Amino acid sequence: MRLLVLGGTAMLGRAVAEQAVADGHEVTCLARGVAGAVPEGVQWVQGDRDLADGLAGVTDGGRPWDAVIDVARQPGQVRRAVAALEPVSDHFVFVSTGNVYADHSGLATDESVPLLSPLDGDVMADMSVYGEAKVACEAAVLDGFGADRTLIARAGLIGGPGDASGRSGWYPWRFAHPAGAGGAVLTPDDPDLPMSIIDVRDLAAWLVRCADGGTSGVFDAFGEPDTLGGLLSAAREVAGHDGPVVPASAAWLAEHGVQEWMGEDSLPLWVSDPDLRGFGSHTGAAARAAGLRNRPVTDTLRDAAAYEEGREVSEPRRCGLRDDKERELLRLLGH
Ligand SMILES: NC(=O)c1ccc[n+]([C@@H]2O[C@H](COP(=O)([O-])OP(=O)(O)OC[C@H]3O[C@@H](n4cnc5c(N)ncnc54)[C@H](OP(=O)(O)O)[C@@H]3O)[C@@H](O)[C@H]2O)c1
Structure with a gap:
């Protein structure tokens, strides 16, 4: 082609x-x-x-x-x-x-x-x-x-190597480098929030195959349906984290200046607005039927974390919490 x-x-x-x-x-x-x-x-x-x-x-x-x-x-x-x-x-x-x-x-x-x-x-x-x-x-x-x-x-949310937004790399990187005492990591307390990540390489491979095959149509191209809790577990597995995971409610996080999704002092893969609850929950079933293949999300998170390790973060990260901020928040929560 x-x-x-x-x-x-x-x-x-x-x-x-x-x-x-x-x-x-x-x-x-x-x-x-x-x-x-x-x-x-x-x-x-x-x-x-x-x-x-x-x-x-x-x-x-x-x-x-x-x-x-x-x-x-x-x-x-x-x-x-x-x-x-x-x-x-x-x-x-x-x-x-x-x-x-x-x-x-x-x-x-x-x-x-x-x-x-x-x-x-x-x-x-x-x-x-x-x-x-x-x-x-x-x-x-x-x-x-x-x-x-x-x-x-x-x-849907695209992740993996090259994710300069840091959204897919944040948790696996953070679990590998916890800021809190005893390895504690702060997370939003919403494990059932639907959320998925499509690996950039899976999306790219599918787009190229569709271009080559002349596939037409309108498709949601999402990762395998998952939840925030599932993605956090996968991120811990990738990082080998066995320290405490400290969940905090949306109200508490907002009160303490933590933003949702991305930006300075934020926790990614998370939105609290009920009107946005389905944002990460599109099934992507039609694209899968048309040949999209999603690799295990652990592979995506592992490679996103490796990308985080390898890049110079000379300016404020585009998501996540500074060590001192997260340490202080964890201290307030008793960790
Ligand atoms: N990131 C996510 O989670 C997410 C989620 C859903 C959908 N998407 C979509 O996925 C796509 C991501 O694309 P991407 O990663 O390749 O990144 P991108 O940052 O959206 O890429 C923009 C590309 O367009 C080029 N470009 C920008 N302005 C141009 C101009 N005036 N003339 C010529 N080229 C120009 C840029 O190259 P130069 O600057 O070198 O010209 C760059 O290669 C986008 O369509 C985005 O909307 C992203």
């Missing part, structure tokens, strides 16, 4: 390009080169998708693309890509997100949940309208390529 990846310099796009090269495909990535470098074995075309002619380097080659895989979140970038590439490409795979859904209160849901309204305009100003922007991107691809030539993959 002659594959064009729009992206390829950040976590998922890079994994897609790497996988496609490993599978023997001819891979070109278009990106500015700001987020990082493309993997070895791909052809990099430098281009800025915010410019009207930013895709010229991949549309003027004369030979068509068998498939395009796009990770963009800006509707204008996607509209321009669809207009420029539809005449020269067979198939378009768009990486979307579970944030497109308008309702996250239901549990074990599928692709039938209603969507947010699409964002007006070409530019998502900030992440508060991320879901709306992705809805607009999805619509642009479906309008341009038609349902038979489009695959929309609505990813």
Whole structure:
């Protein structure tokens, strides 16, 4: 397959390009080169998708693309890509997100949940309208390529190696490096919260296979359904942790300045709003029926932790608690 990846310099796009090269495909990535470098074995075309002619380097080659895989979140970038590439490409795979859904209160849901309204305009100003922007991107691809030539993959939380957000790496790293006395680790007290992580390599492998096979449709692409408690147990297993696990209620954590999901002084893989309880609970069954294979989550957490160990954290982590903060909170809880 002659594959064009729009992206390829950040976590998922890079994994897609790497996988496609490993599978023997001819891979070109278009990106500015700001987020990082493309993997070895791909052809990099430098281009800025915010410019009207930013895709010229991949549309003027004369030979068509068998498939395009796009990770963009800006509707204008996607509209321009669809207009420029539809005449020269067979198939378009768009990486979307579970944030497109308008309702996250239901549990074990599928692709039938209603969507947010699409964002007006070409530019998502900030992440508060991320879901709306992705809805607009999805619509642009479906309008341009038609349902038979489009695959929309609505990813759940993506984890594993390269997860610079730290969300998948936090707990296995923390259990390996507890801040509290006697190895104590602070966690949210909500073990039954549905939550899952899709391994970046599993998602990449599936996207490449779908691109190669011309698979079309709209799919939730999530990890195996799990819970916060299950993920914490897996993280402890990976880290070999046998110290105390100290659960604290959402109200107590909020009172003591701990944020949910991510950000400074946060605990990830956790949201307390009942209206968001189903956010991590999409089953992803249709994608699995279409060939998505999820590796054991322990593998994902082990490799996310190894990535955490290996990277320089010179600026504040994007999630998790500072040692001194967590130690103080644990002390208040009697540990
Ligand atoms: N992380 C999660 O848990 C999660 C969950 C659900 C869905 N998703 C979706 O999964 C995908 C993740 O993609 P990713 O890991 O590859 O990371 P990303 O950070 O979303 O990647 C953005 C890519 O687009 C390129 N790009 C940005 N602006 C550009 C421009 N003006 N012109 C050309 N290229 C541009 C970047 O390269 P340069 O900066 O080098 O140009 C980079 O390769 C996204 O679609 C995201 O919405 C993520």
